[in-house]
Amino acid sequence: MESWHSLLLLCTLSFVLAPGEPRKNDDDIDLVSFLRSIYPGLLVRNRPFVIDQDFEINSLKEPGHPQILSITEETKDKPVNQDTKVASGPLVLTKDGHIRGVSGDKAHIFYGIPYADPPVGAYRWKAPRALSPWPGVYDASFPRAACMQACAGPIIEECPQTVSEDCLHLNIFVPLEVNFSTPLLSSLPVLVWIHGGDFIAGSASKPLYDGRFISNFTRTVVVNLEYRLGAFGFLVSGKDPHTSAVGNYGILDQQAALLWIQRNIAVFGGDPSKVTIFGESAGAQSVSLHLMIQSSKPLFRQAVLQSLPFSIPLKTRHDALKLGKEFAKQTNCSVSDIVCLLSLTPQAVLAAQMKTSSKLVNPFRFLEVFETWGPYIDGELIKEQAVTAFLKGHWQKEKPVLLGTTSEEGVIFVYGIFNKPISAVESTVYITAIFKQHALKILHKYLPLYKDADRRGMLAQIVTDYIFLCPSRRSARAGTAAGSGVWMYVFDHVASDHRVWSGLTFCYQHPCHGAELPFLFNSASVANFTMSAPEKLLSNRMLCYWGAFAHSGDPSSRAQQTIFCREQRLPVWPRYSDTSGWLVMNLTVRSHAQVGTRNHICDFWDKLGIY
Known part of the structure; x- marks a missing residue:
């Protein structure tokens, strides 16, 4: 029955959004209201969401909201x-x-x-x-x-x-x-x-x-x-x-x-x-x-x-x-x-x-709800999307780049928007709203991997893969092909202390967006958790890598590491290249270089070609 509902919703959305069909001018469409009219149970956030999870902004007049x-x-x-x-x-x-x-x-x-x-x-x-x-x-x-x-x-x-x-x-x-x-x-x-x-x-x-x-x-x-x-x-x-x-x-x-x-x-x-x-x-x-x-x-x-x-x-x-x-x-x-x-x-x-932040600027570019204010393509200072520039080589390719993500970037976004479990039907509507004609392929790829009735985990993984991990990998490979020095990492550690540094309980036991920051700045006490001895070692190793990169343009530079990381036995962080098997550094308490664990998923997104 749930599969039948999903197909019906997809067909409805395809009919409404199909090119050539009579519809209101794009400027007049309120996609949030539209989605709610199709499935009232869908929780679509109509206020801005802060990527760095530091603050949320809502209406000034609502009690208990922003100051x-x-x-x-x-x-x-x-x-x-x-x-x-x-x-x-x-x-x-x-x-x-x-x-x-x-x-x-x-x-x-x-x-x-x-x-x-x-x-x-x-x-x-x-x-x-x-x-x-x-x-x-x-x-x-x-x-x-x-x-x-x-x-x-x-x-x-x-x-x-x-x-x-x-x-x-x-x-x-x-x-x-x-x-x-x-x-x-x-x-x-x-x-x-x-x-x-x-x-x-x-x-x-x-x-x-x-x-x-x-x-x-x-x-x-x-x-x-x-x-x-x-x-x-x-x-x-x-x-x-x-x-x-x-x-x-x-x-x-x-x-x-x-x-x-x-x-x-x-x-x-x-x-x-x-x-x-x-x-x-x-x-x-x-x-x-x-x-x-x-x-x-x-x-x-x-x-x-x-x-x-x-x-x-x-x-x-x-x-x-x-x-x-x-x-x-x-x-x-x-x-x-x-x-x-x-x-x-x-x-x-x-x-x-x-007040303006609660509006969707372009309802057919749904992801803009996550970043209402920010830079725009003015044709002079900024000429194209960042991912386009990286794929086409329109960037300063001679400069070394260290590039990475956390392993569960999407958790904080999805659980911040949806505070209740999401059914397969609801997730179908949400995915279709974002990906439109590509939704069936994406659902076919992800639905079999997630059996829980609550599909928030699936949505969080899609956000991680589509917004962060896979376009980063694609850009890194384009840079490597152009001769650039690129090093990739994934921060894959879960803080052991029960007090969650982000202050958001749904990030507990997840290496969420921004989870690496207390380790990089050694600011765990400020972030409201206490580092264990292995976590202190992880923090020191990250500082060694970032410091060596600052000194030499290579995070694994032994010459630089021996200056300020004498007692650290650092795993070698290989340059990202096809000859090394596209190895990335897994930053956790047992840091190690590894082949990307989601390469098959990123291959799927690369072929879909919608970054």
């Missing part, structure tokens, strides 16, 4: 830790002025350094401007406000306490071995972290991303940067940059930060010719874009992409403009009235962003 945090116009001085002594902290002279940081137990830290002038007032929707020099000494002893965002959900305590439009800052972590009181005789590689958060949330100062340990352990200078988020970073209201918002400001902010690093990082002990950019989720998307953007080419040497959601499409200009019109409608401004839009308070912009 707009404390919003500042200018930062007020306050100490970070009671044991910091600002007066005795390290002092550096940048091209913009003197900066004094603090020295902690693991690293010298410079918090909240501005890399561009504040994008406020008339400059709200403008490209970042060159930084104005300051008189005196800049106090870099405490983090500044995060970029504008709102928070809700079970881990709201991890949200930044203060947000502001004046947020274009970065934090720098320098190993304690660097002595700022004497001339710097040698320089260290630089690791630049771009945080995730679905382009609507996250912060460079999030405790999970504390760069002190990784900096000291790997002998690198670590930089965490802020960039404009949501409507502040990605609103498109027109094509003329003089009279409208033209989007992609968040990516331009990242570029401005990378340029600042090129100009100034030497005084912090960093080598501007050895910059590695790395990021997770939306941060990995950002890294992939810089690999495609020609003007970013001289700003870094190599890249690490952690859990890049390759198959979530960037918006077209048409869709970005449509979102902009909906945003303006929520503000009672005309989309063409930039003066009205600029007069909005930060709270009003954020409120309109959150």
Whole structure:
């Protein structure tokens, strides 16, 4: 009976969505309502979902939902830790002025350094401007406000306490071995972290991303940067940059930060010719874009992409403009009235962003519901989808790339959307909504593998395979064929502690999206779990690999590993190539190189050709 229902639903969807059939204009179709009318029991989320699981955003008026945090116009001085002594902290002279940081137990830290002038007032929707020099000494002893965002959900305590439009800052972590009181005789590689958060949330100062340990352990200078988020970073209201918002400001902010690093990082002990950019989720998307953007080419040497959601499409200009019109409608401004839009308070912009986020931009590109705000293909800075660029070789192929995923990326998304079991019939509707004419092949491939009445596990695996794992593998193979140096990994470890670091109970006993971060940053205590001895070894090994990559462009460089990983017996991480059998590094307490365990599934997706 259930199979008959599935076939009926497929036929119904095929009839409704068939080309040439009379239907409403695409702009008027509400696919969420449509799916619910076909099968009322289907749980389709009609609000944005944050890829980095840090925050959720819903309607401002709903009780118990997001809070707009404390919003500042200018930062007020306050100490970070009671044991910091600002007066005795390290002092550096940048091209913009003197900066004094603090020295902690693991690293010298410079918090909240501005890399561009504040994008406020008339400059709200403008490209970042060159930084104005300051008189005196800049106090870099405490983090500044995060970029504008709102928070809700079970881990709201991890949200930044203060947000502001004046947020274009970065934090720098320098190993304690660097002595700022004497001339710097040698320089260290630089690791630049771009945080995730679905382009609507996250912060460079999030405790999970504390760069002190990784900096000291790997002998690198670590930089965490802020960039404009949501409507502040990605609103498109027109094509003329003089009279409208033209989007992609968040990516331009990242570029401005990378340029600042090129100009100034030497005084912090960093080598501007050895910059590695790395990021997770939306941060990995950002890294992939810089690999495609020609003007970013001289700003870094190599890249690490952690859990890049390759198959979530960037918006077209048409869709970005449509979102902009909906945003303006929520503000009672005309989309063409930039003066009205600029007069909005930060709270009003954020409120309109959150209301707009509940709309599907293009109902026939259903996956966009997972990333309402973010970069779009403007034809100049960004010219095509990331997966297309990688497959066609339209990226900086000469740069080494370390690329990987977690083994169960999709769990956090599917169980975050569907809080009750999903039947085969419901899963059929959902899969058909996403994949349309390809749905029958996908169902034929996956349904026999999952016998449980609750099909959420099947949906989670489809999300893992289609959005993360398989397009990453396909891109890695295309890069290898083009002569690029590529190393692949899968993070396959489940935290042993019962307190789940993500704060989301359905991630317990699953290596979910972002599960590698507490191990990479050695921030388990912040992430609310305690590492066992084998887990500490895993964390150290990951730091050795990432550090060796930063120093040499090869995670298995023995010459580099012996410098800061003397006591680690690291399994060799082979370069990803067909001659080695396409080996990937399985990062778990018994890390080892292995043949990809889901190659047959990825072969299926590759042949389907729908990335």
